[in-house]
Structure formats: C-alpha cells, structure tokens
Amino acid sequence: MFKRVGEVFRGIASRIAETVSKKELTEEDLERVFKEVELPLVESDVAYDVLPVLFEELKRRLIGSKVSRLGEGGLVGLMKEALTSILSNVEPKQDLIDHIKASGARPYVVVFLGVNGVGKTTTIAKVAYKLMKAGLRPAVVAADTFRAGAQEQLALHAERLGVPFFRGKYGADPAAVAKDAVTHFAKRGLDAVLIDTAGRMHVDVDLVEELRKIVRVVRPHMKILVLDALTGNDALEQVRYFDRAVGFDAVILTKMDADARGGCALTLSLLLQRPIVYVGTGQSYEDLEVFRARDVVERILS
Ligand SMILES: Nc1nc2c(ncn2[C@@H]2O[C@H](COP(=O)(O)OP(=O)(O)OP(=O)(O)O)[C@@H](O)[C@H]2O)c(=O)[nH]1
Ligand SMILES: [Mg+2]
Structure with missing residues (x-):
C-alpha cells in the first residue's frame, strides 16, 4: 500500500x-x-x-x-x-560534537525533547557515546520522573557506558531534578550534561508547562527535538507542537534504518529551517550518523 x-x-x-x-x-x-x-x-x-x-x-x-x-x-x-x-x-554546518568541543560552555547542557517512543533515551546514550569517543566527559540526567522504568532505562545505558547518571525521586519536579543535576555535574567538572525529558502527555501535569519550566530553570545551550522517521506525516505536527511549547534548535531523526518510505526526511528538509544533526540507523551505540543529504538520497533513490 x-x-x-x-x-x-x-x-x-x-x-x-x-x-x-x-x-x-x-x-x-x-x-x-x-x-x-x-x-x-x-x-x-x-x-x-x-x-x-x-x-x-x-x-x-x-x-x-x-x-x-x-x-x-x-x-x-x-x-x-x-x-x-x-x-x-x-544538513548541519558543524558536527554537534565538534560544536560542543569548540564551545566554551562547561558543562554544555542539552535538553532532549520528543513524544514517547521516538527514541530519546536511546539517542542520549548514543550521543554520550560519541562525546566519550571524542575525549569529552558527558553525564546523563533522567528528568522523566513520571513514567515507571524511564529512569532505570537511562541508568542502565549510563552503567554500560560508564557515564555519570543523575535522577530524582519518582514524582519529583523534573525542573528541580534537572537543575540539581547541572549544578552537581558543574561542580564535578564534566563537559556535557544530556537531559532526558518525559514524552507523554501526563494526566495531572501539563507536559508543555513541565518542559517550559525545565528550559526556564536550566537554560540549556541547546534543545534537540527527537523525531522518529516512521512517524511520517505526524512528525510535522510534532515539530509544530514543540515549537509552540518551548522551541528547539536542531533535530535528530531516528529509525532511518527501519524507514522504507523515506518521505519524512524530505518533508522536514522543506519545512524545518533548522539542522538535522544526526540520524539514528539502528539500536546500538554506534548507530548515529551525521545527516548528509547525499547519503540520504542514495538511501532513498539507490
Ligand atoms: N531501529 C532503530 N530503533 C531505534 C532507533 N532509535 C531508537 N530505537 C528503538 O526505539 C525504541 C524506543 O526508544 P526509546 O529510546 O526508549 O524512546 P523514548 O523516546 O525514550 O521513549 P519514552 O521514554 O517512552 O518517551 C527502543 O526499542 C529503541 O531501541 C534507531 O535509530 N533505529
Ligand atoms: Mg525514554
């Protein structure tokens, strides 16, 4: 079909x-x-x-x-x-890792946004892995204090990668957790702090308000929206939703390896007006590639 x-x-x-x-x-x-x-x-x-x-x-x-x-x-x-x-x-003008390296900000703080299941947590682990390979010291933060298992999933990646991890109590204010984490890691002299946020529309908390508060309190150097290539047309809705909610600076497009149709990247390239810094191409830590127009065209038209 x-x-x-x-x-x-x-x-x-x-x-x-x-x-x-x-x-x-x-x-x-x-x-x-x-x-x-x-x-x-x-x-x-x-x-x-x-x-x-x-x-x-x-x-x-x-x-x-x-x-x-x-x-x-x-x-x-x-x-x-x-x-x-x-x-x-x-196409990004500069690789994200090079950008973080060149930036004087320490720790360089990145907040990851996106609806549930798009691959935020996995992508954070992949970015942490890239940072480590580049000789930088990243830390990861679970600011989803709502969903059962969300923190454990990130904790597990952190343990495997040997990366410092910070979490709050379940039900704690995500903005306070994120802020404490940045303060904590700044003291420890880490280079980058990657913050995982909730993707679900909560029953009792407005996700938009929650994200706005995190951004207001933490003042990240960059906000990255994670989108799933398999979402297709809906990705555009997500772009508009997060733009209205908190805005963002760049996109990571996940699950390109599983996307047979290939239209999502094309749609984004016509409307996004911000870079797609990486594409996710699988489930292991290495599977995060710089977005290159030529590679994507080969992928869809070879
Ligand atoms: N094939 C493939 N699978 C991916 C990729 N990125 C993430 N996944 C898978 O997608 C699923 C969801 O990923 P998560 O990282 O848990 O997504 P999330 O956005 O953190 O989800 P919530 O925490 O529920 O909001 C997992 O099974 C990942 O392994 C990718 O680039 N390719
Ligand atoms: Mg997650």
Missing part, C-alpha cells in the same frame, strides 16, 4: 521520459506529472503541505532540460540532484 519515495521519483522520471520525448521540458509537462504523483508522494510520507514547495524546487531544476538527450537515467540523475539540494537545507 505504502510507496517508497524513491520509487515515486523514479516514476516521475519515467513518466516524463514517456510523455515528453522530443522537446524541452515545460512547466505544463511537469504540472501534469505532478498531479499524478501527489497521492503516491503523500503515501510515502511526504506531507501534503510541502508538495507545492517540492514541486517548485523540481520545476526550477527541470524546466528547460532536453528530455531526449537526458533519457530516463539522466532524469533520475537530475531528480537526485534536486533532492540532494532540498535535503541539504537541513
């Missing part, structure tokens, strides 16, 4: 090659093909809202090309270039 975004783009190339054989590609030719691929694109997790932007970008790159000379292979090549250019909107 669901289409891979790569297949849809191949389809666009072959439709153009079939229907426009002799002349230069015109806006009308493209409009016609775009009408046909709207639904398949949405089915491959490209958000409906971004279709106009995507089509404009493709038009800009394709109008005037000599289809007869390019052939279908050449058109796929052009499509790859167009996608690479779109995806490079969200």
